[in-house]
Amino acid sequence: MEFEKRRRSSSDKKKRSIWKRLLGLVLLILIGAAVALYLNHRGYEAKNPNDTTVxxxxxxxxxxxxxxxxxxxxxxxxxxxxxxxxxxxxxxxxxxxxxxxxxxxxxxxxxxxxxxTEGAGAEPVLSDGYTFISNNKTADQTASTIADAAGVSKSALLSAYSDSALQAKAKMLYPQLFLNAKSNLTLYDLVYPGIYKFKKAKSADDLVLTLLKHTNQTLKPYYAQLQQNKMPASTAILLAENGGKTEFDRRLAFIKKIASYSQDLQSQYGILPSISIAQAIHESNWDDSALSSKYNNYYGVKTDDTTAGKSVVLQTQEVVNGQTVTKNARFAVYDSYKDSMKAHAKTLVNGNSWNANQFADVLAAKNYQDAAQALSTDGYATDPNYPKLIIQIIQNWNLSQYDK
CATH class of the missing domain: 3.30.1490.480 (Endolytic murein transglycosylase)
Known part of the structure; x- marks a missing residue:
């Protein structure tokens, strides 16, 4: 009888042990499922709510x-x-x-x-508390959003951007932001585009200085190159939404690559290096077009030569009667970028078969402003904004330094 009791007791203990193990296993499965569900849900959340990098x-x-x-x-x-x-x-x-x-x-x-799903030109879709500042918008266009987020008035913020006393204070705090700055600079021009999480500001002036503090911190990796090349901080700021420091370095390297040869061409043909460089930049989109990167054609030069290896047919956009249209055109293929630059210089000097003096005004220009305008006047480009675009490139990247 005593033995039977001990046997049943041992059996009960085994059953309880099995049930405990089963319950433990079920609990582990439930915990694992809960963790998996949490991790899966977390995967759809923002990766880092504090990383406002764009x-x-x-x-x-x-x-x-x-x-x-x-x-x-x-x-x-x-x-x-x-x-x-x-x-x-x-x-x-x-x-x-x-x-x-x-x-x-x-x-x-x-x-x-x-x-x-919103297409080109869309801005970041953000949660409440975040504000996006784009360099494609004016101070007035962004003022309401920024002012509301920081708890100041729009009019006070706009006034602060152009306040001379505040600009003087900012210049003392962040002098490198103002090196080589344009004379018509406003403090909004120094606001670095991106996503901000604003706290309530004491005043509009305090808000602007906070924005400039962020810009100054962001531009520290740029300052040595900007100072060396006598370029304004706004040049780096303009690239905030287009590649940042990586793109800045790539563009500067492209300038350095062709600058020396543009000066050689000036001594031979009299073309201002700033014009040669700026046109190469604009026509090739900083050597990012298929025409330049694959075929060494930096200036969009067309040709009638159908010899194999001498030309290629590509799509191009032109302004016709005020409208931008897409056409197929045959473009020249060059063995090297130097061949392309030399051909461009010769075209400006020799003109076209029907007018040897086609670009006489470009050659006669003594400064890049006049030369850029002459490119339009003499019929080099069909876009009426062409001179303005060329001048902006020259000023932003201080290309006139190569004209000396």
Missing amino acids: TMVTIKSSDSAKEIGQQLEKKGIIRGANYFANYTKKYGAKSLVAGTYPLSPVQDISQIYQEL
């Missing part, structure tokens, strides 16, 4: 949702490509529109998806 991301019409997600993950904007792919699968990949977008780790997957 990265420009280009989406092509041929990109799949998976490829877009991989790009976003690689650029550090989202936690994982699969989260974007899954979200897009649920809400529709066909809604995504090709274009270039400013995106940030402060955005969650739903906000990024919404932005990518």
